Amino acid sequence: MSEPTQRIIESNGIRLNIAEQGKGPLVLMCHGFPESWYSWRHQIDALAAAGFHAVAPDMRGYGKSDAPEGIDQYTIFHLVGDMVGLLDALEVPTAVVVGHDWGAGVAWQAARLRPDRFRAVGALSVPFRPRSKVRPTSVMPQTADAQFYQLYFQEPGVAEAELERDPRVTVRNMLYGASGEGAAAIRAAAASSGSAPSIGAGSARDSAQHALWRLGRRRRCNPRSCGKQRECPKHRDGAARGWDVARPRGAGNAACVDQRG
Numbered sequence: 001m002s003e004p005t006q007r008i009i010e011s012n013g014i015r016l017n018i019a020e021q022g023k024g025p026l027v028l029m030c031h032g033f034p035e036s037w038y039s040w041r042h043q044i045d046a047l048a049a050a051g052f053h054a055v056a057p058d059m060r061g062y063g064k065s066d067a068p069e070g071i072d073q074y075t076i077f078h079l080v081g082d083m084v085g086l087l088d089a090l091e092v093p094t095a096v097v098v099g100h101d102w103g104a105g106v107a108w109q110a111a112r113l114r115p116d117r118f119r120a121v122g123a124l125s126v127p128f129r130p131r132s133k134v135r136p137t138s139v140m141p142q143t144a145d146a147q148f149y150q151l152y153f154q155e156p157g158v159a160e161a162e163l164e165r166d167p168r169v170t171v172r173n174m175l176y177g178a179s180g181e182g183a184a185a186i187r188a189a190a191a192s193s194g195s196a197p198s199i200g201a202g203s204a205r206d207s208a209q210h211a212l213w214r215l216g217r218r219r220r221c222n223p224r225s226c227g228k229q230r231e232c233p234k235h236r237d238g239a240a241r242g243w244d245v246a247r248p249r250g251a252g253n254a255a256c257v258d259q260r261g
Contacts, residue, residue: 004044004054006037008064011085012078017064018057018086022048026092028083028118029056032101032125034171036063039100057086059103071156080110087117098122105129 004019019037021044029040037056047054058065060082061074068074083106087095097118099107104126111121132139140148153159163170176182 002048004037004041004056006064009057009086009089011089012081014060014066014068014082016057016060016066016082016086018055019044020053020055021045022051022053024051024053026053026055026087026090026095028086028095028097029054030083030097030099030103030106031056031059031062032099032103034062034174035101043098053092055086055090057082059106076106076109077113079106080113083110084114084117093117094119096120096122098124099126100124101126 002021004021006017006019008015008017010016017037019040027047029037029043031037031039036058040054040056044054044056060079061067083097087093094117097107097110098121099105101124104123107118107121107123108126108128111118137151137154140151142148142151177186
């Protein structure tokens with residue numbers, strides 16, 4: 001089986017990078033955060049082998065695709081419009097749309113808003129969620145020590161300043177920390193020695209670790225390696241709210257360890 005090929009397609013007024021493979025009925029795959037088309041590489045190969053035309057774009061704002069500056073350019077109507085535009089560019093009347101994580105929301109809404117173009121929908125991780133009577137951010141978890149990561153993204157420039165210090169290390173650490181292997185390694189290290197495996201270095205490592213801390217998870221903080229003394233609840237509030245001091249075991253230790261069960 002051949003490898004996926006990539007190309008740039010004009011869609012909905014922007015340029016989207018797509019990876020594609022195979023011939024047959026179109027299956028369009030929408031990735032989540034912080035990902036790219038590459039998350040679907042195994043599914044692309046399997047779908048192509050099964051007789052489908054598998055297409056996975058870098059979603060608007062990701063990878064090689066255009067990233068408009070304005071926040072108002074990322075509404076669900078823009079994202080669904082991007083997928084409809086891909087069908088138009090590929091000259092395909094209908095497709096099956098599949099989404100994971102944030103991409104699942106796009107897939108659900110694409111099938112709901114344009115059933116004439118998307119005849120079936122598949123979703124991973126995120127079920128369909130109808131419009132609520134309240135703003136979603138008003139019910140997202142937030143305490144004095146931590147907040148849901150989408151709340152962290154609400155004020156323009158805050159997350160960017162931290163995560164863009166070293167994008168490569170930030171994304172690598174976030175993906176590894178959220179993976180099954182990463183979560184297992186962190187839990188095992190915390191249970192056996194009170195320290196975490198090193199998955200990065202320097203301030204960029206601290207940036208990624210504290211970005212994950214802001215996802216609402218409880219952390220064990222190492223005061224000798226943590227570079228966020230002014231922001232970290234352990235340094236700010238002492239031993240309050242169940243935060244424990246980890247025993248330092250060398251400069252390579254990551255700053256924080258997930259203690260969530």
